[in-house]
Amino acid sequence: MSDEPLIEDDEPTVLEARLEAGGTRLDKALTGIFPALSRARLQALLAEDAVSRDGQTVSSGSAKAQAGLYTIILPPVISATPAPEAIPLTVLFEDADLIVVDKPAGMAAHPAPGSETGTLVNALLAHCGASLSGIGGVARPGIVHRLDKDTSGVMVAAKSDRAHAGLSALFAAHDIERTYIALTRGAPSPSKGRIETLIGRSSSDRKKMAVLRSGGRNAVTDYVVQRVFGLPAKAGGAPMAARVACTLHTGRTHQIRVHLASKGAPILGDQVYGSGSPATAVRAAIVEAGLARQALHAAVLGFVHPVTGEPLRFETAPPPDMGELERLLEAL
Structure with missing residues (x-):
């Protein structure tokens, strides 16, 4: 790779280089094979799970480097200074x-x-x-x-x-209360539990995250099924959809979307992780509700004010598109 400035693009840039011998600190070794990236930048990319060796995510810059083929997913960069815009805020x-x-x-x-x-x-x-x-x-x-x-x-x-x-x-420190509401295809089983996996870049599509057997970073999500929709006529069958509350204990990229998909209950409307098609009635409800996104809402955020020490907790209801979809699902 040359020392020329990296070109901005709408898609992430994939960089690859082979390290012939290890032994030194990983972040230092990577500066040798990726000279256009500073050591500080490489450390940030490691922390973001954007670096892998032979398909396995590596995240510790202080660890000893090992020989192998290193891949870096470089996110698009915006160089212009953002301008103030009078956009209404809630x-x-x-x-x-x-x-x-x-x-x-x-x-x-x-x-x-x-x-x-x-x-x-x-x-x-x-x-x-x-x-x-x-x-x-x-x-x-x-x-x-x-x-x-x-x-x-x-x-x-x-x-x-x-x-x-x-x-x-x-x-x-994950010392934050974060609960999300998701509307899912089917429902995760059991109806309440903890999902604890490793999450990192997918080996088949480096722009996606995935549950990994090794590498990646630990990800923990507690979930509870609050409501099911479209109950099957036969005992033991799966519902068509569900409302699921997810509490994050870590904050990995796309964590809830990946975790629910791994349980066979992807979020409705998710174009990246929503493999498989919902039931016909659920698809019709999505169209009627005007949902054009993944049905995921960050409902609760609680933390201690970092300056005053005051405990703060905020909770909001899902917006109209999710609210209308849930109303339609209740009629199934």
């Missing part, structure tokens, strides 16, 4: 240090190729002005966690650097 809480909002589906958390404008960052820059924390970088000021663009729900952003550092520490 603000649940705000003080001098942080702001909590109910993010709508269809709004990206921060600028990225294909979503350069209209993001939460653009809205926050207009709403908060110069008070927004700059620790997240030029393109991601104030952002300490993310929801997928098409996932709705509660998000917190930092307005001060001390809040940014404190919130980041809470998320790193």
Whole structure:
């Protein structure tokens, strides 16, 4: 690979290089075979599960490197500074240090190729002005966690650097209450349980995440089936759909979507992990409800205020598309 600047693109860039001999720290060894990437950048990519060796995810930069073929999934980069945009926000809480909002589906958390404008960052820059924390970088000021663009729900952003550092520490320690509501095809079995797996990049499609037998990072989700829809006529049969509450104990990319799919109950409307087709009646309900995304809503976010020490907890109901779909499913 050359030292030329990396080209921006709408799709992730896949880099590959072979390390002939190991023994040194992995992050240091990788700078030798990927000279266009700084050591700090490589450490960040390792933490994001974007690096693999011979198809197995590696995440510790301090571990000893081993010989093999290394692959890096380099996410698209936005270089332009985002501009403030007067986008209405549903603000649940705000003080001098942080702001909590109910993010709508269809709004990206921060600028990225294909979503350069209209993001939460653009809205926050207009709403908060110069008070927004700059620790997240030029393109991601104030952002300490993310929801997928098409996932709705509660998000917190930092307005001060001390809040940014404190919130980041809470998320790193998983000392955050996070519960999501999902509408699924069928229902996971048993009706209540814990899903604990390794999650990392799929070996068959490096743009997707997957449950892995080895490599990846530990991911823990507790779930409970709150309601089932379209009960079968025969005893022991599977329902057509379900409402499932998922509580995160870790925060891996696409964790809930991957975990529910691994239980044979993918989220309705999920175009990436929703393999298989719902029942005809469920498909009709999705169309009638106008659901054009995965039916996933971040309903609860609870944490201790990193500056004041005040316990905070926020809860919002799923937006109209999910609410209408659930109403239609109840009639099955």
